[in-house]
Amino acid sequence: MIRLEGEIGIADAARLKEVLLEALRPGAGARIALETASSLDVTAVQLLWAAERAAQAAGVPLALEGTVPEKLRNPLREAGFERLPFVDAPEPVSGGRL
Numbered sequence: 001m002i003r004l005e006g007e008i009g010i011a012d013a014a015r016l017k018e019v020l021l022e023a024l025r026p027g028a029g030a031r032i033a034l035e036t037a038s039s040l041d042v043t044a045v046q047l048l049w050a051a052e053r054a055a056q057a058a059g060v061p062l063a064l065e066g067t068v069p070e071k072l073r074n075p076l077r078e079a080g081f082e083r084l085p086f087v088d089a090p091e092p093v094s095g096g097r098l
Contacts, residue, residue, distance in 0.1 A: 003033045009041040020051040029061035034068050
């Protein structure tokens with residue numbers, strides 16, 4: 001389980017990328033929980049988006065788990081990221097593709 005907590009921004013990008021790359025190893029996979037995240041900057045959104053695309057291409061399971069807070073979905077929607085799978089996800093998300 002990858003649990004994102006608090007504000008996830010540029011300062012967290014290297015570590016988030018490292019964790020996501022580990023989850024994308026063949027035979028790996030992961031669930032990502034956003035319930036305790038208070039904000040995602042564009043860097044975090046890009047990393048999640050890229051990880052989702054890489055997981056699909058590699059056939060590695062990468063899924064959201066739990067509730068995606070409205071405080072994350074609204075700003076993303078307003079910024080034009082409505083195509084992200086979790087922006088309009090029903091609550092709670094359980095096992096849905098990221």
